[in-house]
Amino acid sequence: MRICIVTDAWHPQVNGVVRTLDTLRGELKRSGHKVLVLSPKMFRTLPCPTYPEIRLSVNTPFRLSAILRRWQPDAIHIATEGPLGWAARRYCRKNGLAFTTAYHTAFPEYIAARSRLPARWFYPIFRRFHAASEGVLVATPTVRDQLSDKGFERIVPWTRGVDTRLFHPRPDARFDLTGPIQLYVGRVAVEKNIEDFLKARVPGTKVVVGDGPALSSLRQKYPDVRFLGALFGEDLAQAYAAADVFVFPSKTDTFGLVMIEALACGTPVAAYPVQGPLDVLGPDGTGPFANWSKPVAALNDDLDTAIRQALTLDRGDCAAFAQNYSWNTVTEQFVTALRPLPVEESHPLPLP
Missing domain, CATH: 3.40.50.2000 (Glycogen Phosphorylase B;)
Incomplete structure (x- = not known):
C-alpha cells in the first residue's frame, strides 16, 4: 500500500510524536508498504510565535495538492492539527477522499498553559478538525474517554511502541555526577x-x-x-x-x-x-x-x-x-485503521 502521512511535527524537532512517526515509517517499509511523509521539510516555513524551534509551513495548499495528486496514495493519515494537517484535511474534503487522523497531543491544554485561557475554549476547533476523519487514533483509554465526553466520534485505539534495538540497558553507561x-x-x-x-x-x-x-x-x-x-x-x-x-x-x-x-x-x-x-x-x-x-x-x-x-x-x-510495547502491534493497529482510497490511474512521484 502507498501510505501518505501528513505531519507538522518532524525532524529536527525532538519529541514523542516525531519519534513515533519516524519509527512507524520504518516499520511500515519493513512490512512492504511505500511511505511518503509529507512534512514541513517539503515547504517554506516560518518560526512558530513564542516557540521558534517549531516551524510552521506556508504556501501549503497548492504544493500539497500537487504532491498528493502526483503521488496518488492509497491511504492518507493526518497526524497533526497544524497548517499541513488543515491543508491536507481541506484537500481530502474537497476531493471526497477518506482519511484518518490522530490525537497525539493535548493541544487545548497546551494552549491554555501558554495563554492562561480556559482549555474548553479551544476544544471546538480540534473537534471540528477531527469530525471529518474516518478514525481518530488515540493512544490510551483515558484520552478516548475524555474525547468521547467532548463530542469526538469514531475513536480508534492505537497504542505506542518502543524501539528496543536502540533503547535497552547499558550497564556501563555512567554520568560523572553525584547520584542519584x-x-x-x-x-x-x-x-x-x-x-x-x-x-x-x-x-x-x-x-x-x-x-x-x-x-x-x-x-x-x-x-x-x-x-x-x-x-x-x-x-x-x-x-x-x-x-x-x-x-x-x-x-x-x-x-x-x-x-x-x-x-x-x-x-x-x-x-x-x-x-x-x-x-x-x-x-x-x-x-x-x-x-x-x-x-x-x-x-x-x-x-x-x-x-x-x-x-x-x-x-x-x-x-x-x-x-x-511491541511495534508489531502498533503497526498492525495503524494499518487496520487506514481507509483505502479509490484506485485511479496515476503518475507517482519518486519516493523521498
Missing part, C-alpha cells in the same frame, strides 16, 4: 510542568535533556541542574541508561513515550497519577498488562515521594516490562 541521577527528557516548556521536577528536593543531580522556549530562563534560575540540550539516537539511549530514575512531571501528555524509552533502558519512572502515566504505568506502577505484576514506576501526588520510591525498583524488571 534524576533525568528528564522532553520539551523544555511550560506545558511540560518541568519546574515541578527542578524544584524536587531529593538529593543527587538533576539532568535535563531537550530543548524548548523555557531553556534559557530555566538555566539561569536553576544553575545546579545539568541542561544537556537535545540528544539523539545512541547518545539519548546512553542518557536514559545512565540515570537512576526518570522523572515525568507532565500532567497533560496523552501518552508519554519517553517513559517507555526510559524503562526499556532499565530506568524506573517517577510521575504524577494523571492521564498518560496512569494508562501506561497503572496506579500501582505495574502497568495495564494482565501478565505483569511487578512495579516499574512510582506514581504519587508528591513528586519527591514518587522519586524516592522509584529509586528502590528493580532495573531488570523495568527493561522486561517495556517489551510489552
